[in-house]
Amino acid sequence: NADAEILGLPDIVIQIFLGTGIAMILATCMIGQLATQVNASHCMIDYINNYFALFTLYVAMTIEFTGIMHSSYLIQNILAALSGKPIQSNEEPRTPFQMAFFYGRVLLSLAILCFALAVTFEALWAGNTTMWEGVPRVVSLILFFGLMSVVGMLEGMQIAFFAVAKLPASERGNSFFAKKTCNLLFKGNGQNLPGFMIGRQLTVVSCFFVVARVTTLNIEDNEPNVFGVTDSSQAFLNTGLHAAVITTILASITWQLAASAFPLAFLANPATYILLVIALTLEATGVCAGAWV
Template identity: 60%
Template sequence: DNLDRYLLGRQFMVVLIVFVVNQCGSPLAGSELWGLPPVLTNIFLVTGLAMVLFTCVIGQLNSQVNGCHCMLDYSNNFLALGTLYVAMAIEFSGLLHASYLIQMLVAYIAGKPVESQEEPRNTMQNIFFWGRCLMSLGILGFAFAVTLTAVVQGKTTMWAGVPPAASIVIFFVLMSLVGMLEGMQIAFFAVIKLTKAERGDSFFAKKTCEVLFRGEGRNLPAFMVGRQICVVTIMFVVARITSLKIVPGEGNNLFGVSDTIQNLFNTGLLGALITTIVGSIAWQLVASIFPIAFLSNPLTYILLRYCLLLEWTGLCHGAWFLAEIHSRVAGFQRDEVYVGK
C-alpha cells in the first residue's frame, strides 16, 4: 500500500512543480528577448512553449528514459529516498484523501472491493482516516470556490483578452483532457496483460490496441513521450487559469482574507490540488477499474494518434541525448546487469 501512497503524494508534487515553474517562468507583459521578431517571441515566450519543452526534455523525459531501464541505479541515492519520504508525508497529511473517496465510489459502482495488503484499520485508525477524508473534501471544495471566484473576477494570470466564461469552459475541458491522458496511461498498461479476446469487441478498443501494439511495440513508449508533452502543456495552461495575481495589501484580497493567506492563494497551490485530485488521480482510478471502457472511447483513439504525431515531430527527442549523457556521467547500468534477463 505504500506504493499507492507514494504515487498519490508524487502526483501532487509533479503538478505543484509545474505550477511553480509557471510562476517562475511566465514572461512579463511586453517582454522581449535577444531582439527576436515578435512572431517568435509570441510563439516561444508568450505562449509558454519554450517553458513546456524545457520542462519536458530536461525535467521529465530524460529521467524517465533512464529510470525505465536503470531503475535500480536510478533509485540508489538519497535524493530518491528523500523524494519517497516527502511524497509519503504529503499523503499522510490527508490533503489528497478525497481521492480515496473517489476510489471507494468507483469501486462500489463497479462492484469490486478496494484491495489492501494491510490489516483492517482499528477504531482509532478509522477515525483518523475518515477525518482526513472529510478535511480533504472540505479543502477541495474551498479550492474550487477560491479558484472559480478569481476566474470570474478576472484576477488570475490567464492571458489578457480571454473572457472569464471562456476561461471556465477551457479549464474544465483541459481538466477532462488531462484526465483522459492520465487514464489512458493506466488503461494501456492494464491491457498489455490481456489477450486479444479479452480486450472486448468495441471497434475503437480494437483500433486503439492495433495501433498501440503494432510491430515491436514501439508505439507505447512513443505514446508516453507525446502524452508527456500534452500533459505538461495542459498543466501550464491550467496553471495560467487558476493562479491568482492579486497583490496583497491593496484591499483586493479574495474573500477578505489576510495578506498571508492571499500570498498562499497566489502560489497556485489550490489549482494544483484541484488538478491532482479531479484532473489526474480520479481518472486514473476509473481507468484502473474500467480499462476496456477507456479503450472503447473514441476520444482515446484520437488522443493516441495525436500523441504519436507529437512524438514523431521530434520536439522532445533531445531527451534521449541528455539521458545518454546523464547515464554515462552517473554510471548507470541496466537492471539486467543486477537481476539478469
C-alpha cells in the first residue's frame, strides 16, 4: 500500500518503493530466486539432499503428467524438424496407446492455452485487469507482447550461452553481433556469465510484475463475468492460473526450446547483445548483491 506510513520515510520514497513494486521485485529476486540459485550452484548435491527437494520433484512431475504444458513438446518437435536435429532420448519408442495419450494431452494443452489467451485479451480490452489506471488498453497490449518477448529472449539467451560456453571461439558464429556478444560474455575470467544471470533474473522479475498486472483479472461483484462463465469459474480464473499457463509456455519454455535448437541464431541477434549489456549493467549497480550474503 503506497499510502502506508513506514519508518517515517518521505512519501516520495514510499511511492517509489511500494507504489511501483520495486521493493517486492528486489525481495523476490534476492530472497526467492537468486539466493537459492547461488546456494544450489555451489552446493549442488547438498541442495537436493532433503525431502523437500524430493517433494518438489514429485509435484513438478505430477504437473507435467497432467499435460497442461504439453503444447511445449509440440513446439519442441516443430523446432527439431526445422533445425534438422533429431531429439535424443533414452526412452523406449512410444506404443500406439502412449502416442495417442501424449498427443491427446498436447491438444488439451493447446485448448487451455488458447482459452487462457482469450480470457486475458477479453478482460484486458474490457478494462477488467489490475493494470494501472490511466494506461490505455492498446499500450497494455503492447506491453504484454513486448515484455513477454523480452522475458523469452532472456530465457533463451540463458540456454544459448550455456550451449556455446564450451565451444571454441571459432565455432561460435561469424556474424558481427555473435562475436560482440561472445567477446563481452566470455572476456576476462568469465565473471560476466554469472553476472548476466543476476541481471537477467532482475529483468525477468521486473517484466513479470508488469505482465502480471496485465493478465490478472479484476472483476467486481456487479460486473459480468468473462465470457459469461459461472461465478465459481470466474473465481477460479481470478486466481491467475491462466496467466501462469501463458507465461510458462509462451514466455519461457518456447524460447528455451528455440534457443536449444538454434543457439547460434540467438547469438547473432542484435537484441541478444543489447539485453546482455542491460543485464550486466543492472548487475553492476549492486542492487541484487545481497543474494551473495
